Amino acid sequence: MAANANSQLRQWIEEVDELALGDINGDARNEELEAAVRRILELIGEDPSRQGLVRTPLRVARALETLTSGYSMSVEKIVNNAIFDEDYNEIVSVKNIHFFSLCEHHMLPFFGIANVGYIPNGKVIGLSKIPRIVDMFARRLQLQERLTTQVAECLNEILQPRGVAVVMEAYHLCMMMRGVEKQDCLTVTSCMLGDFKTNMQTRNEFLELCGRHSLKTR
Ligand SMILES: [Zn+2]
Numbered sequence: 001m002a003a004n005a006n007s008q009l010r011q012w013i014e015e016v017d018e019l020a021l022g023d024i025n026g027d028a029r030n031e032e033l034e035a036a037v038r039r040i041l042e043l044i045g046e047d048p049s050r051q052g053l054v055r056t057p058l059r060v061a062r063a064l065e066t067l068t069s070g071y072s073m074s075v076e077k078i079v080n081n082a083i084f085d086e087d088y089n090e091i092v093s094v095k096n097i098h099f100f101s102l103c104e105h106h107m108l109p110f111f112g113i114a115n116v117g118y119i120p121n122g123k124v125i126g127l128s129k130i131p132r133i134v135d136m137f138a139r140r141l142q143l144q145e146r147l148t149t150q151v152a153e154c155l156n157e158i159l160q161p162r163g164v165a166v167v168m169e170a171y172h173l174c175m176m177m178r179g180v181e182k183q184d185c186l187t188v189t190s191c192m193l194g195d196f197k198t199n200m201q202t203r204n205e206f207l208e209l210c211g212r213h214s215l216k217t218r
Helices: 003-020 028-043 056-067 075-079 129-138 144-159 200-211
Strands: 083-085 092-103 109-119 123-125 163-172 187-194
Touching: 028 056, 075 129, 075 144, 092 129, 092 144, 092 163, 092 200, 109 129, 109 144, 109 187, 109 200, 123 144, 129 144, 144 163, 144 187, 163 200
Parallel strands: none
Antiparallel strands: 083 123, 092 109, 109 163, 163 187
16 A cells, blocks of 8 residues: 555544543543444453553544544535535546545555545535545445545535536545455546536546546656
């Protein structure tokens, strides 16, 4: 795996760990989650009372809260009126958006990059909003296919553009660590709407741009 993705993953684990060690706000849901994690530890043959594991249920509960925080986010809050009238008719693209998600079949991480493009139809969105929309859908239990479609359809709905294109490449830990144990398998998904679907030249222009921002070339 590329060193870049590795360091991203490490940074992410550190961030999650830090959050996990923050203040306990002790709500009932987290306590139940902690009890469930403690039970999992017992069932895999561990001793939840040994020193290194005492705070693990708390950390896992807080980590899960962060990793599934997308359920409590809304497009309206993220976009927050950052949509502007603009006569720009070429492809707007935000490339190389790193994302982390959990597969809904194994609750193991899958992570990679998203390349997003759209062709405005009188309206543009604040560019920083696009990675946040990706995050909102990624921080849920997901399938890469659905994640890709949701990001594309979300932009399509809020901007009513001439077209939207989303290409995602990801490594799935459920494939790498278990099952087929194929470390090099990169899963690529795409969703093309509007002009990107109907106009081959437009689609190729975007795909060429994605090729230059692919995990394969790192
Ligand atoms: Zn899986």
